[in-house]
Amino acid sequence: MTQVRVRFAPSPTGFLHIGGVRTALFNWLFARQQHGVFVLRIEDTDRGRSTEESIAAIIEGMKWVGLDWDEGPFRQTERMELYRHHAMALFEQGRAYWCVCKPEELETRRREAEARGLSPRYDGRCRNLGITQPSGEAALRFKAPQEGQTVVDDLIKGEVVFDNSVLDDLIILRSNGYPTYNFSVVIDDALMRITHVVRGDDHLTNTPRQVPIFDALGFPVPRFGHLPMILGSDKARLSKRHGATSILAYRDMGYLSDAMVNYLVRLGWSHGDQEVFTRQELIEKFSWDHVQKSAAVFSPEKLQWLNAEYIRTSPPQQVADALVPFLESAGLTEQVQKVSRTWLAELVVLVKERVKTLADMVMWVTPYFGETVSFDEEAAKKFLTPAVAPVLAKLVARFEAFPTYSKPEWEETFKKLVEEEGWKMGQLAQPVRVALTGRTASPGLFEVMEVLGRDRTLLRLRKGLEQARAA
RNA sequence: GGUCCCAUCGUCUAGCCUGGCCUAGGACGGAGCCCUCUCAAGGCUCAGACACGGGUUCGAAUCCCGUUGGGACCA
Numbered sequence A: 001m002t003q004v005r006v007r008f009a010p011s012p013t014g015f016l017h018i019g020g021v022r023t024a025l026f027n028w029l030f031a032r033q034q035h036g037v038f039v040l041r042i043e044d045t046d047r048g049r050s051t052e053e054s055i056a057a058i059i060e061g062m063k064w065v066g067l068d069w070d071e072g073p074f075r076q077t078e079r080m081e082l083y084r085h086h087a088m089a090l091f092e093q094g095r096a097y098w099c100v101c102k103p104e105e106l107e108t109r110r111r112e113a114e115a116r117g118l119s120p121r122y123d124g125r126c127r128n129l130g131i132t133q134p135s136g137e138a139a140l141r142f143k144a145p146q147e148g149q150t151v152v153d154d155l156i157k158g159e160v161v162f163d164n165s166v167l168d169d170l171i172i173l174r175s176n177g178y179p180t181y182n183f184s185v186v187i188d189d190a191l192m193r194i195t196h197v198v199r200g201d202d203h204l205t206n207t208p209r210q211v212p213i214f215d216a217l218g219f220p221v222p223r224f225g226h227l228p229m230i231l232g233s234d235k236a237r238l239s240k241r242h243g244a245t246s247i248l249a250y251r252d253m254g255y256l257s258d259a260m261v262n263y264l265v266r267l268g269w270s271h272g273d274q275e276v277f278t279r280q281e282l283i284e285k286f287s288w289d290h291v292q293k294s295a296a297v298f299s300p301e302k303l304q305w306l307n308a309e310y311i312r313t314s315p316p317q318q319v320a321d322a323l324v325p326f327l328e329s330a331g332l333t334e335q336v337q338k339v340s341r342t343w344l345a346e347l348v349v350l351v352k353e354r355v356k357t358l359a360d361m362v363m364w365v366t367p368y369f370g371e372t373v374s375f376d377e378e379a380a381k382k383f384l385t386p387a388v389a390p391v392l393a394k395l396v397a398r399f400e401a402f403p404t405y406s407k408p409e410w411e412e413t414f415k416k417l418v419e420e421e422g423w424k425m426g427q428l429a430q431p432v433r434v435a436l437t438g439r440t441a442s443p444g445l446f447e448v449m450e451v452l453g454r455d456r457t458l459l460r461l462r463k464g465l466e467q468a469r470a471a
Numbered sequence B: 001g002g003u004c005c006c007a008u009c010g011u012c013u014a015g016c017c018u019g020g021c022c023u024a025g026g027a028c029g030g031a032g033c034c035c036u037c038u039c040a041a042g043g044c045u046c047a048g049a050c051a052c053g054g055g056u057u058c059g060a061a062u063c064c065c066g067u068u069g070g071g072a073c074c075a
Helices: A018-033 A052-064 A076-093 A103-115 A181-191 A202-219 A247-253 A257-266 A279-285 A298-312 A318-328 A333-338 A339-355 A358-368 A379-382 A388-399 A405-419 A426-438 A446-471
Strands: A005-008 A037-042 A070-073 A096-099 A137-140 A150-156 A158-163 A170-173 A194-199 A225-229
Touching: A005 A018, A005 A194, A018 A037, A018 A052, A018 A194, A018 A225, A018 A247, A018 A279, A037 A052, A037 A247, A052 A247, A070 A279, A070 A318, A076 A096, A076 A137, A076 A170, A076 A181, A076 A202, A096 A247, A103 A181, A137 A202, A150 A202, A150 A225, A158 A202, A170 A181, A181 A202, A194 A202, A202 A225, A247 A257, A257 A279, A257 A298, A298 A339, A318 A333, A318 A339, A339 A358, A339 A446, A358 A426, A358 A446, A379 A426, A388 A426, A388 A446, A405 A426, A405 A446, A426 A446
Parallel strands: A005 A037, A037 A070, A194 A225
Antiparallel strands: A096 A137, A137 A170, A150 A158
C-alpha cells in the first residue's frame, strides 16, 4: 500500500478564499486519516497577478484554521526548469510539436469554425509539419489522443467518460517559455508523487486533458476527486458581493477557527445527522462517499449559530485567549493587562451564552473592566428614578453589612427586601442591573456581582443611587 | 455552440448504491408556547421539500429513459 499524498495548490492572486479552505480541509482530513502527507504548493506562474502579500495571507490563513502541511510551500516559479525539461522530453519522444500559428490566425480560424457550427478547438494545422527548430515565435503543443475515451473514476462524481475526439492539442509551453496551467499541474503532481488530486469541480473537464500527459511521460495517474462549488445566497459563485469570502476576514469578525472548520466541513459533507464534530472525530469519520455532488449555498446564519455553539462549549480559557486581541483593538489594552487570565475566563463564562462572535463579546464584556460604568441614558432614565432610590438605599445598607460577597446570602437578602416592599423582582432587578452594568440587558445579577466583587458592586450601587436621587 | 457535472424543506443535509421500516428524519433560519430579575441559553410545538413527465415493479425519493432548470470547462 503506497502512502497517501495529497496537496492544496492555491494561486496567490488574492486572499485565501473560504472555498479554498474547504478544499484544503478535505485534503488535510484525508491525509491525516490515512497517515499520509499533505503538500502545500503555490501556483504562482501567473506573474502578473501573483503577489507576495497573497502568499503570506494564504500561509497565515492556513495556520489560523490549523491546517498544517508536511511539505512545502513549494512555488511553481522556482520549478520552471522542470516544466521545460519535461516539455522538451515530450517533444523528443514525438508527443509534442512546435506550433507557429499566430494568435490572430488562431482567433480567425476559431471564429470560422464556430460559424460553421464546429467546436472552436485547435485545428491541428502544425501537428504534422515536423518543425524541429522554430525560427520565430513558437509554442509547444501536446499531441492529444484523438481516438478512444478517457475515463476518470472520480472519488466524488463516480465514473466520468470523455471522448478523446473532443480534445484538442493543448499548448504546454507558451512562446514566452512559460508552461500553461494544465501542464505545470501535471508535472508537479507527478513529481510530488501525489496519489489523490482533490480540487474544485471547475477542474473536472480539465482532467481528460491532463491524464494523457501523465501517460505520455510514464507517470502513474493519480486518483481524482472533484469537490462541488460553494455558492452565495443567490446561487451564483460565492464572491465579494455576498459578503466576506476571505478566511481571515472571518477571524477578524470574531469567528473561532474550530467553528469555521466545522461549518466548512459540513458544507458538502455529512455524517448522518451529526452537526458538531471535534477535529479528531472529523479525521476519523471523514469519507469521500459522503461528500455531496452538488454545489452548496454558504449560510452566514448557520455559521454564526455554530460559532455561538463553539463559544459556549469551548474551554473558557481558550475563548478568553482568542478574545484578547479584540479587547485590545477596542482600546482596552491597559485594562486587560491589569486583570488575570483566570478572571478573563470568568468573564467569558459570564457572557458566553449571549454572544455570537468574539466581536459581540467585547460589547458584552466592557462594563466589567473599570471601577465604574457609564449609564446608558435611556436605561438610567427609565430605571434609576427617585421612586426606587429609598429601596436602593436599603439594599446598599444591607449589602454593606457583609464583609465579602456571597452569592446565596446576597441573593436571599435581595429577595427578602423585594418581598418586604411588596415589589416584584423586576422592579428592583432592573434598576440594580442598570447601576451595575449601565444597561438593561445583562447576565444574571448575582453572577454579575460575583465577577465585580463586593467593593465594586457596592461602589456602583452607590453611584446608581446618586443618579436615582438626582433624577 | 460543444463536452461534462448537478437536481430532497428558504438554506445545509439524512435517506438513494443494496426499492417497502418515508403519512420523507435532523440542523440553521422563521412562528408560537414554556422557563425567567433583563437579555440570552435551554425545553416543547408548528409551518416547510423528493423539479417535471414517462416507464420498470405488487410497490419508487430510491432503478431506467426523456424533459426542464442550474452550473463548470473549452474559446
